[in-house]
Amino acid sequence: QLQLQESGPGLVEPSETLSLTCPVSGGSISSSSYYWGWIRQPPGKGLEWIGSIYYSGSTYYNPSLKSRVTISVDTSKNQISLKLSSVTAADAAVYYCASFATYFYDSGGYSSSHYFDHWGQGTLVAVSS
Amino acid sequence: QSALTQPPSASGSPGQSVTISCTGTSSDVGGYNYVSWYQQHPGKAPKPMIYEVSKRPSGVPDRFSGSKSGNMASLTVSGLQAEDEADYYCSSYAGSNVLFGGGTKLTVL
Numbered sequence: 001q002l003q004l005q006e007s008g009p010g011l012v013e014p015s016e017t018l019s020l021t022c023p024v025s026g027g028s029i030s031s032s033s034y035y036w037g038w039i040r041q042p043p044g045k046g047l048e049w050i051g052s053i054y055y056s057g058s059t060y061y062n063p064s065l066k067s068r069v070t071i072s073v074d075t076s077k078n079q080i081s082l083k084l085s086s087v088t089a090a091d092a093a094v095y096y097c098a099s100f101a102t103y104f105y106d107s108g109g110y111s112s113s114h115y116f117d118h119w120g121q122g123t124l125v126a127v128s129s
Numbered sequence: 130q131s132a133l134t135q136p137p138s139a140s141g142s143p144g145q146s147v148t149i150s151c152t153g154t155s156s157d158v159g160g161y162n163y164v165s166w167y168q169q170h171p172g173k174a175p176k177p178m179i180y181e182v183s184k185r186p187s188g189v190p191d192r193f194s195g196s197k198s199g200n201m202a203s204l205t206v207s208g209l210q211a212e213d214e215a216d217y218y219c220s221s222y223a224g225s226n227v228l229f230g231g232g233t234k235l236t237v238l
Binding site: 037039046047048049052060062063096100112113114115116117119120121122 | 132163165167174175176177180181184186218220222225226227228229230231232
């Protein structure tokens with residue numbers, strides 16, 4: 001069973017860069033069946049996909065955040081990271097990392113999936129000076 | 130890209146059935162069979178309930194079912210129970226993008 005755990009500062013100053021990491025346990029981040037993503041949720045609001053990364057380093061970003069986001073993968077540490085630059089109050093949110101399964105094998109053989117199947121508990125990031 | 134459209138609220142009495150809709154476009158919901166649904170209780174991380182329109186992850190009760198017609202997907206919760214009261218989010222994988230709906234608060238009366 002995969003386990004993910006977000007970590008990083010709970011407070012970031014306006015215009016600075018938000019940095020979070022997400023170590024993965026219970027499986028390899030180099031698995032060909034997974035992408036790894038970041039999702040955020042402002043207080044009292046809905047979920048917003050930030051972006052995803054494959055173990056090879058291929059990245060996919062939300063167009064609305066693309067100019068400020070960098071997601072990276074460190075296979076030696078089995079973790080992914082998120083950097084969001086030039087933050088404002090609008091970036092205050094609970095940030096989740098999650099695994100995006102594209103397929104799996106079970107007793108029935110190969111099965112396609114394509115969903116966020118394991119989530120971290122989330123970490124709240126406030127933006128304030 | 131725009132978020133998928135969900136009704137802000139839905140409700141039903143214990144034992145009843147409730148259906149939550151999720152409307153997108155031909156570029157997301159209508160173009161791929163990759164719609165998923167997540168349940169979120171207050172202060173908790175989202176939990177997947179449905180993937181690829183109608184499949185249930187292991188451990189999810191068969192009271193939860195999903196479907197899709199054109200650009201609209203639906204989540205039906207049958208035999209409502211008190212613990213089903215939560216926020217529900219739909220999501221669509223669309224090639225290199227992932228979209229979420231605005232969320233629906235399900236109240237069990």
